[in-house]
Amino acid sequence: MMDIAAAKKGAEPGVPCQVCEGLHGEAKSWCADCVVLLCESCTAIHRKISATRDHELVPQYVMKAEGVDKFQRKRHCDKHKKCELKLYCESCKALVCAACTVIDHRPGKDHNPVEIATVAQKKKETLQELLQGIDSRLKEILVFMEEVDSEIAKLIPFKEAATEQAKAYFRRLADLLQKREQEILSQIDEQCQVDGKALQTKKEAIEFELIGLTRAQTFCQQAVEHGSDVYVLEVGNKVQTRVETLLAKQLDLKSDWSEFQFVENTAVADFAEEFKNLGGLSSDVDVSKCKVLVKPAVEGFRCVTVLTTMNKQSRPCVTHSKVVTANMKDPSGTNLPTQVQMKRGGMQEISYVPKVTGSHKLEVKVNSQQVGGSPFETTVQSRDTPVLTMGQKGSGVGELYSPVGVAVDKDGNIAVVEQRNKRVQIFDADTGHSLGSFPVEGEYPCGIDVDSDGRFLVTSWGEDCGVRRYSKAGKLLNTSKSDCIKHPLGITVLKDGRMAVADLVQKSCLLLTHDGSLIREIGKGHLRTPYFIAVDELRDIILVSDYSANKVFAFDFEGVFKFNLGGQGQYLEHPLGLALDRAGNIIVVNNGDGRLRVFGPDGTFIRTVVTMKGGGPFGLTLTPDGYIAGACYTGHCVEVYRYN
Known part of the structure; x- marks a missing residue:
């Protein structure tokens, strides 16, 4: 199909030669063996070179669209240049020529060469079935795309309708608020008018009394100051009676007006809460x-x-x-x-x-x-209590027997290596329920990690030691048993597929290729009993816990020692499981006292997270949502604690 597509493209005018890159002109022919387009000059040279003179060169007119159906690519044997590939060795799954069947692929128990047409027909039938499956899937996808397009088309009308409904609803609410506002303002005006009229009436009555009293005061004062004795005696009694009457009169000099103010029957804050339920x-x-x-x-x-x-x-x-x-x-x-x-x-x-x-x-x-x-x-x-405990001693579903290594798979579940049950069991990280298990080979399985494709890598020591890769479903894919691997324990897989493995016998960390070949030994001369490994790929640092040295050692990828943390009496007591958080902090669990401790990227002690309750803490892993899962070897469980 690619050849035909290339031939069609080659039939287009102005397509440059793929050898001289158009230096000598446009493509005029096609080499079916080299799968390239050639100009006239390069075609001539192609025919003269002994290695390519027998290649099939197809002229331009055959490459025209109407002649593509006549185009059949022939292939020649790499070993026997003049012989066409006409047979297929089913044992080797390789195309061969007649000459190959004489020596390299001689018919027998190891080789079974048959005609290409027979195998090709079977392959075509298989591909045809796949094509039918593709057709079915394409139809399904096209139907779904039509549904999505239909829903997209409805999106704007639905938005506009919902918007109009919401606006109308809140306009009605706003109208009600405005109406209520006018009612309250009218009540305030009416109350003000009534109270104002009453106060004005009282004021006028008091003013009347005030005038009478003022006049009596003036008249009395003039009589006393300027009147003769005869005048005083003539009017004195009348004035005296008038003043005494005014003074004896009881006046209401207190206002009976009661102040009014607006009252929030419903507080604005409470109304704001009610607003959340409005629509x-x-x-x-x-x-x-x-x-x-x-x-x-x-x-x-x-x-x-x-x-x-x-x-x-x-x-x-x-x-x-x-x-x-x-x-x-x-x-x-x-x-x-x-x-x-x-x-x-x-x-x-x-x-x-x-x-x-x-x-x-x-x-x-x-x-x-x-x-x-x-x-x-x-x-x-509480902080020092496990939020989840998975498993108890046993070999049934959900039970654990001597768990050692733990890792988080691509789905966020927790995978646990059980040394005595010789299996990997998967647990739901949220509920702790067992999701399934699969058996693993090797005498003493120990470490586990998950590669970028979601496959499990499990180490085992003892008889038949090695590093084994399993599919997500638990199918054994391959085993690495290179001579450098003697007693593998902890393992970490890098993003590029390389592996870092702690080896107890080698007393080092083995940096391996994805297929298990040794790149280099790291930590030789420093490590005594290396157990588990964590890798900080941002800083190119490999961290290795050393059980008997009571330390965690740090090396770069070239094997150069960088620093260590711990030591006798220095926070670590037989350290085993290691993990790194997003900030590069180093999380270590002590097998000796069960304490889970955190150190900075430079090895400075930060804090003790918790003391694990289960016996014999071993492997450690940090979940994406901030929990630490630790395997308890003698407690036959996995404890989960909150980290951040």
Whole structure:
């Protein structure tokens, strides 16, 4: 198909020669063996060179579109240049010529050369079946694309209709608010007028009394100051009676007016809360089918619950986070602040920070309707208590027997190597439920890691030691048993496929290619009992825990010693499992005292995270959402603690 496409392209005018890159003109012919377009000059040279003189050169007119159906590419044997490839060795899965069947592919128990046509026909039938499958898938995809296009076409009209409805709704609400405002303002005006009239009436009455009293005062004063004795005696009694009457009169000199003011029957803050319920966005979410995953919670840490909104067809559907409300209550009934953040695929992340331990309840609503199972109960643990414990001693589903290595797979699940059960068991990181297991070869399986393609790499020591690669489904793909591997324990796979393996017998870290070939030994002369490995690829640093030296050593990829942390009495007591956080901090677990400790990228001690409760902590891994999972060899379990 590629040849035909190239031939069609070669038939176009002005296509340059692919050998001289158009220096001597445009392409005039096609070499079916070299798969290149040639100009006239390069074609002539091609025919003269002994290595290419027998190649099939197709002239330009054959490359025309109408002649493509006549074009058949012939291939010649690389070993026997003049012999055409006409046979296929089924044992070797290789094209061969007749001369090859005499020596290299002689028919027998090791070789089975047959005519190409026979094998090609079978291959064509297989490809035809695949083509039918492609046709079916293409139709399915095209139907889906039509559905998506139809939904895209509906998007703007739906937006416009919803926008108009929302505007009309809030206009009505605004009208109601304005109407209520006018009513209150009218009441204020009426009250002001009534009170003003009453006060004015009282004022006028007092003013009348004031005038009478003022006049009596003036008359009395003039009589006293300027009147003769005869005048005083004539009018004195009348004035005296008038003044005494005015003074004896009881006057209401107190205002009976009561001040008025506007009262907020509903506080603005409370009304703001009510505003959240004024309208909403209704979608195709079926609250009875929504899924809620309550992740383990730890006091003082940001904790998360994941809501997946589902439609009526039980498929995840995207909806705005504004239609999702969450209310978390602690054991005393006090509300905890929550945040809702939209994630991909219809997922909504509900986060909160619990302040106390104990049973908390989370109420989740979508479009003001409770989702199925709400309210959800979650137990908040203290920082030094495992949020999850996986397994107990045994060989059944969900049971563990001497777990050693742990790793996080591509789906975020926790893979555990069980040394006594000789298997890898996968656990759900959120619930702790077993998702399945597969057997592993080797006498004592130990370390585990996951490569960029999601495949598991497992080390084993003892008889038949090596590094084995398994598919996601647990199928053994290949085994690395190079001479340099003597007693492999911990393993880390780099992004480019290289492997770093701790070898107890070699007393070093082996840097290997993806197929297990040795690149170099690292740490020789420094390491005594290397166990587990962590790699900081941003800084090109390899970290190796040394059990008997009570240290963690750091080397660069060239094997140069950089620094170490720990030592006798220096925070580490028989260190084993290692992990790195996103900041490059080094997380180490002590097999001696069970303490999980964190050191800075330069080896400076930072803090003790927790003391693991299970016996004999071994391997360690850090999950993407901030939990530490540690294998407990003698406790026959995996404990999960919150890290950040």
